[in-house]
Amino acid sequence: MSEMPAPVLDAGEFQRRLLDWFDRDGRHDLPWQRERTPYRVWVSEIMLQQTQVTTVIPYFERFMAHFPTLAELAAASQDEVLHLWTGLGYYARGRNLHKAARRVMEEHGGELPVNSLEALAGLPGIGRSTAGAIIAQSTGRRAVILDGNVKRSLSRLHAVEGWPGRPVVERRLWALAEHYTPEHRVADYTQAIMDLGATLCRRGTPECGRCPFADACVAHARGEQRRFPESKPRKALPTRTTLMLMLQDAGGRVLLEQRPASGLWGGLWSLPQFDDLAALRCWLDVHAPGALLHPAWPAFSHVFSHFRLDITPQPARIDGLDSVGEARCWYDPGSPGRIGLAAPVKALLASLAPFALTAPEPS
Template identity: 80%
Template sequence: MSEMPAPVLEPEAFQQRLLAWFDQHGRHDLPWQRQRTPYRVWVSEIMLQQTQVATVIPYFERFMARFPALGDLAEAPQDEVLHLWTGLGYYARGRNLHRAAREVMMEHAGELPVASLDALAALPGIGRSTAGAIVAQSTGRRAVILDGNVKRSLARLHAVEGWPGRPAVERRLWALAEHYTPHARVVDYTQAMMDFGATLCRRGTPDCGHCPFADVCVAHARGEERRFPEAKPKKALPTRTTRMLVLRDAEGRVLLEQRPARGLWGGLWGLPQFDDPETLRTWLEVHAPAAELDPAWPAFHHTFSHFRLEITPQPARVDGLDSIGETRCWYDPANPPRLGLAAPVKALLASLAPFALAASEGA
């Protein structure tokens, strides 16, 4: 209890103000709010992790069209799941979702264990906040969430000092979230908290003029809305360089390699990648001694959250490979297989399509 900052309102008053605002201004027609089944709520919550609503909607619709039920997802090959995840980012979410679906089939008779917060959180990809959201949204039972929107709103209302990523700060915010969460209208309350943060108590431009808490908000009283929550400590962005081999056969197909299951673009298919020219040369000697190297194409870069990658495409031609194994395949731009591709690779392959067309026309 001593962990919790002084609340600005009694829980009942807080809930009443928030829900009145939500009834008027909340979002009531998002795709996952129709047919609010545990499965649909789960998929939406995973896609929405660190990802904005507008970005998620088309991915969610495609995913549901292909995998209408949990069993459909469990039966699918991982490649197809990652194919539908391509462009959404944080691909561990897709791998974990797929793995969790199979786990639910085997250990929970095909039903998400929404009766137990702990059982949910034991599934890969579901943490404390997502477990709370799934329970609250799909069953209406009381469960607490603490996502970015809730963190920002509560930090402002109570002028909570410190970056919310710090465990001590996060504990205070959990205590506040716990304090305000009602037993009734839980579905609406959790949605309301997220809508409030996303559309009114926004990061850069909070709309205090229409805020139902403006009269009690500590940050607003101090005129310091923008100071809360405190920003993450920044650090320099390192740059890494790599070469991507664009090895094409006589039919214009491109050799792809499946990336390791963990790490960057884990489980996705990409161009063979080499940190230095030496490794590239050795690889070619072993796998494609007959390959003819063309001059490298201009480098381009891709910026990630934690580093910047400079990519030099290295085009080459070869008649074929004797054996490409399980973790390689020939990618035909005219008839692309349904597998996951990293964004820069997808863009690079798309730029190759005219070549493939010209090659097939010439043949």
């Protein structure tokens, strides 16, 4: 392939060095390495997308305790799934996992189609790399992965220029990953190449002194490890502003609304949000005409990857609300229900006690 840079090592030599290193210094005790069933590997791979191992572990344990089998996951409600996903982020992963479980029950007899890369990658939330990881880890059959760790390691080893998000660069990295992937010990190999990137060939401070490929690494020879992979060209973060209405009833319960099925915090429950104070007051006139507004709390900011969210809580209190429909509920912070909450909303609710205590009674 003209797409592929000239390999700096013979594939067999690369595999021997990597697996020897993995046997000594790799990770062998991760929770999803215990019983390598397709279902457990699948759930772990979804949670690990753009998320670090130490973050995932407690979520994975809780998830598997609640849904030990794919059938039980498929039988659960989306609210239950998102509840267990609360705080993990990228909630489309949870929604897609749930959707895919139901599809597997309907179309694949309840078993993940691990014999077909195409069928696997056709399921929601499973792309090319995740499909490869599931096959390699759970069946041991040859499959290629290309995650952030592999991209970083291979781009340094070959000094691949350009941001890996560019299709041209990504194709080169896929070709290299394909070249080095062995026929045997594929489960260990895929774990090993990820461990190398996670523990040695790290982004900030790579430990080239312990790396089995230091003598062959082009970036290392040039003393330019930090320059690879090239970083994404970034734009300034835009700022969005939202008002969150904190409406309590006499019992201290808080009104929540379910957000649209897609987009930011899709399917999660949140305080009702408004673009401005006028919209909020209009809503109150319709749904809660007797509501008593308190002085606004200090605004706070929440920084996401692509924008900064300025949140201004607007506390209010009311004795009753005329309509509490399907996408609206009273939520008791004292005995929280099993629904999905975005992290900032959860934190807001956790800090609610002072407001409940100091709220003046309607006169």
